Each structure stands twice: as structure tokens, then as C-alpha cells.
Amino acid sequence: MASSDHPPARPPAPPPTAAPVTRRSFLRGSAAFGAVAGLGAIGGGALLTGCSSRERSGPVTELNMHHDAAVGPLFAPYVEYFNAHYKPLKLGTSYVAQDYLTVTNQQLAGGNVSYDVLSADEGYLESWSKNRWITSLDDLPGIGGLLADMNPGVADSLRSPDGKLYALPYFQGAELFAVNTEHLQKIGAGPPATWEEFLEQARELKAKGVSAVPYSPYWIKYAFLAWHQFAAECASEGGGDLFGQDAAPNLKGNAVARATLERWRTLYSEGLVPKDLLTTDYGGITNIFGGGKSSFSLRYQAQIVGWRDPEQSRAAKAIKNVLIPGRTRQTHGFGAHWMLSYAIRSREHAATAMSYLGGPGRDGSYHVPKNLVAIALGLSSGYKSVDRDPAVLASWAKWADVDALTEQLAKAVPLGPVTNKKWYPKFGDMACATLQEVVLGKKSPDEGLTEMSDFVAEQK
Structure with a gap:
């Protein structure tokens, strides 16, 4: 999640009943439907396995949700809804003011836990499950129907290496390509279909003075964004399989990965991206594209929502989401999870x-995934029934070309179980630093890819 010294652009508007949403809550670095068969049982009488004997004392009707403090206003109406509709149960909150994941990891390790449900980014499931800090969900009645409702690849990201299910989806993001249509009209072009066409357009936009810096990507270390953007461009060319079986790296000698880095180096050396891009904070990059100073950018759904809001973006009317350029037009998908602590x-x-x-709730309405994640934030919920719901599609259509959006989401490629490895967060930091060194010309693409591959090998 974004730190307080990286102020982002204003966030998307929440539902009428919700408090203002802070974008830093989701920067880590979607005919009316009925409940899936059997899911009602999840809300009552579910037996969970693997719970520690260190259960907390106190009334069993009291529950706690654990999260970053930045989401307090965001979740307030949903906590109130639970307390109004799930009596006699009462949902309380346990928030961490700064560095949520580090503090939560320390709490879990020290046994200082007073919460039932907690959120987590990719990279923590393996270690937390091995340490028995979280509880398996395999015995939830109706879990088979819930898994069947998940978007492709999502279920794999919720399992530990031994195959047990330890999480439900919180949200699913995908890197989306956005263009400034007014800029493209000035050179008589449409959205680029290939990266070669993209590079030609970028050069023409700069040469004709339409845009001094045609591309404003997020090649920054914060929230592993440079790595996410790299994975997206690799996926767009059919090279999204950056890790094979047992998380073995497929980086060294990867032709698609090499070509991607060569393009990044070209863009930087020719001044087609801002020279200070690598040290610009999230909000600064956001404002370059939102202010109409660049013609292309790449970021997830919630950011497109902000760019399309005229109160947040000067170029709102001209900005449009389109399929990412490339041979396959695939992109990188990522997400976050809900888990149960050992101290339930x-x-x-x-x-x-x-x-x-993280699911359908007692009434099968998917209240939080639908209203908060999909409608308020514009993100994928991780569930097919939610992401295809007419109300969700209608809300997405207010800020997106919904046909292009749904097609792109269908082409989102997650990295798979590797994101659950305990070394993955360290790898993300290291990969971003290495990618920046390649962009600056301090390392060749092959040297950078070898360095990333060797890092993974050392962790295994």
C-alpha cells in the first residue's frame, strides 16, 4: 500500500453509503445472479481445520477484521452493514497505522493476535501457512462451488505448496493500457496494436511536439510496480510464463523478456519517457498522464477510474482504456487475499x-466483493458471477470501454503459485532495482535477467 510520503491522485468515488476511498489502500505493488449452489453453508456451521489451541477468550459473537488503517473510512459502511444484518455477530476492526505487513508479520510471529480475518498481499501465504499462523479453508461447506466461480488462475494463488486452500480473493488487479485519444488524433493514428507500432507512434508524437514524453509508465520500486509492468509487457508478447514448475525462473535467455527490456532501454535513451521517471513518486507519474502531458500509460483498474474523473484529471475526456499492444494482447494479473488467523x-x-x-455472504449477494471491490474501486472481485453482474458492468461502463476492459481482464495472466513463496517480496524489491539498472544502461538486458534468475535460485 502507498506510504504517506507518496501522495497519489484522488481515488475513485465509492458507493453512496461509503466514506471517501483512499487510493493508497489498494496500491499493493473487479441479469441479477443468485448464490452459487451450496455456498449458503459457508455462512453457518462451517468447520475449519488447523486452528491453533490458542483461541482467544471472550464472547464468541465478537469478531475482528485486521487491515491497514488507511482503509478505515473505506470499510466503515461495510462493517456497519455486517453489524446490522448479521446480528448477534458483531464485526470490529483491528488496524495498523503504518507498514501493515511488517507489523502483522511480527504480531503473528509473537502470538500477539486479536483478530479473526486478515488481509494480505501476494508473497505471505506460504510462510504464514507453514508457521500455522493462518487456518485452512478446505473444509468449508460449499467451497467447491465457490472455487468454480473464481476467475481462471485465481484459485491457484490461494493455495499453499501442499495444495491446501488458505485464502479467498480480496481483489484482483490487471495492468491496463491507456491512451490519450486527442494526442493520437493529432497524428492520425489509432491505439497501437503492436509494440513496434507503439514505438513508432511515440517517436512521431515527440517529433511533432504533441507530447514531449509520450509514455509515462510506472517503472518505480514502490509496491513492486516496475516488476508488475515488466510482467505485463512480457505477457502481452506471449511471455507471461516467467516462472515454471516449482517456481523455477524462466528469465535467463528468455527472448520476450530480453526484447521487453531492450524496448525499455530504447524508450529511456530516446527521451520517450520522463528522464526522472525512476525516482518520481506514484502521484507524480499519475499526474503526468492525467494532466495530458503524455500519450500512453499502463496501470490497473482503480487508476483508470481516477484518470477518467474530470475532477481528478485534466485529460479525463481524452483518456481511454484499450487492449495492451503485443502479439497475444495478454497482461499481468495480481491480487490480494483474505485469510483466517490461528486465533479465531x-x-x-x-x-x-x-x-x-471475501465471498458470497449468508445471502449469496457477494455484498463486499460486488459493492466495494468491483463497483467502488473498479477492480475485479476474483469471481466470475460478480464480474459479469449487470450492475458491475454498468458501473465499469461509466469510466471504461467496458468491452475492452472485460476482454483485457479475460486475458490477464497471473504469475501463479510463485507469488505465495516466502522469498517473493524480497524478489520483487530486487527485481525492481535490477530493471531500473537495465533502463539506465548500467546492466545489459541479459545481465539483468541472469541476476534475477540467480537470485531466485539462491532462495530455493
């Missing part, structure tokens, strides 16, 4: 809270 007080009631926050 009641298996049944903890399962109810989990289902409400």
Missing part, C-alpha cells in the same frame, strides 16, 4: 466473517 474464537462465526468479506 469460533470456527463458525469466523467463517461467516470470511464469507462476508
Whole structure:
């Protein structure tokens, strides 16, 4: 999540009942439908396995959700909804003011846990499950139907290396390509279909004075964004399989990865991206494209929402999401999870809270995934039934070319189980630094790819 010294652009508007949304809450670095068969059981009588004997004392009707403090205003109406509709259960909150994941990891390790349901980014599931800090969900009644409703690849990201299910989706993001249509009209062009065409257009836009810096990508270390953007461009050319079986790296000698880095180096050396791009904070990059100073950018759904808002973006009317250039037009998908801590007080009631926050809830309405994740933030919920819901599609159509959006989401390629490895967050930091060195010409593309591959090999 974004730190306070990286102020982002204003966030997308929430539903009428919600408090203002802070974008830094989601920067880590979507005919009315009925409930899936059997899912009602998740909200009542579910038996969870693997719970530690260190269950907390106190009334079993009281539950706690653990999250970053930045999301407090965001979740307030949803906590109130739970408390109004799930009586006698009561959902409280446990927030961390700064460095949520580091603090939470320390709390779990020290046994200082007073919460039932907690959120986590990619990279923590393996270590937390091995340490028995979180609880398996395999015995949830109706879990088979819920898994069947998940978008392709999502279920794999929720399992530990031993195959057990330890999480439900929080949200799913995908890197989306955005263009300034007014800029393209000035050179008589449409959105580029290939990266070769993209490079030609960028050069023409700069040469004709339409845009001094045609591309404003997020090649920054913060929230692993440079790595996410690299994975997206590799996927667009059919090279999204950056890791093979057992998380073996497919980086060294990867022709698609090499070509991607060569293009990045060309863009930087020719001044087609801002020279200070690598040290610009998230909000600064956001404002370059939102201010109409560049013609192309790449970022996830929630950022497109902001760019399309005329109160946040000067170029709102001209900005449009399109399919990412490339041979396959695929992109990189990523997400975050909901998990149950080892310190649950009641298996049944903890399962109810989990289902409400990360699933269909008692009534099968997917209240939080639909209204908060998909409608308020514009992100994918991780569930097919939610992402195809007419109300969700209608909300997406307010800020997106919804046909292009849904087609791109269908082409989102997650990295797979590698994101659950305990070394993955360290790899993300290292990869971003290496990618920047390649862009600056301090390392060749092959040297950078070898360095990343060797880092993974050392961790295994």
C-alpha cells in the first residue's frame, strides 16, 4: 500500500453509503445472479481445520477484521452493514497505522493476535501457512462451488505448496493500457496494436511536439510496480510464463523478456519517457498522464477510474482504456487475499466473517466483493458471477470501454503459485532495482535477467 510520503491522485468515488476511498489502500505493488449452489453453508456451521489451541477468550459473537488503517473510512459502511444484518455477530476492526505487513508479520510471529480475518498481499501465504499462523479453508461447506466461480488462475494463488486452500480473493488487479485519444488524433493514428507500432507512434508524437514524453509508465520500486509492468509487457508478447514448475525462473535467455527490456532501454535513451521517471513518486507519474502531458500509460483498474474523473484529471475526456499492444494482447494479473488467523474464537462465526468479506455472504449477494471491490474501486472481485453482474458492468461502463476492459481482464495472466513463496517480496524489491539498472544502461538486458534468475535460485 502507498506510504504517506507518496501522495497519489484522488481515488475513485465509492458507493453512496461509503466514506471517501483512499487510493493508497489498494496500491499493493473487479441479469441479477443468485448464490452459487451450496455456498449458503459457508455462512453457518462451517468447520475449519488447523486452528491453533490458542483461541482467544471472550464472547464468541465478537469478531475482528485486521487491515491497514488507511482503509478505515473505506470499510466503515461495510462493517456497519455486517453489524446490522448479521446480528448477534458483531464485526470490529483491528488496524495498523503504518507498514501493515511488517507489523502483522511480527504480531503473528509473537502470538500477539486479536483478530479473526486478515488481509494480505501476494508473497505471505506460504510462510504464514507453514508457521500455522493462518487456518485452512478446505473444509468449508460449499467451497467447491465457490472455487468454480473464481476467475481462471485465481484459485491457484490461494493455495499453499501442499495444495491446501488458505485464502479467498480480496481483489484482483490487471495492468491496463491507456491512451490519450486527442494526442493520437493529432497524428492520425489509432491505439497501437503492436509494440513496434507503439514505438513508432511515440517517436512521431515527440517529433511533432504533441507530447514531449509520450509514455509515462510506472517503472518505480514502490509496491513492486516496475516488476508488475515488466510482467505485463512480457505477457502481452506471449511471455507471461516467467516462472515454471516449482517456481523455477524462466528469465535467463528468455527472448520476450530480453526484447521487453531492450524496448525499455530504447524508450529511456530516446527521451520517450520522463528522464526522472525512476525516482518520481506514484502521484507524480499519475499526474503526468492525467494532466495530458503524455500519450500512453499502463496501470490497473482503480487508476483508470481516477484518470477518467474530470475532477481528478485534466485529460479525463481524452483518456481511454484499450487492449495492451503485443502479439497475444495478454497482461499481468495480481491480487490480494483474505485469510483466517490461528486465533479465531469460533470456527463458525469466523467463517461467516470470511464469507462476508471475501465471498458470497449468508445471502449469496457477494455484498463486499460486488459493492466495494468491483463497483467502488473498479477492480475485479476474483469471481466470475460478480464480474459479469449487470450492475458491475454498468458501473465499469461509466469510466471504461467496458468491452475492452472485460476482454483485457479475460486475458490477464497471473504469475501463479510463485507469488505465495516466502522469498517473493524480497524478489520483487530486487527485481525492481535490477530493471531500473537495465533502463539506465548500467546492466545489459541479459545481465539483468541472469541476476534475477540467480537470485531466485539462491532462495530455493
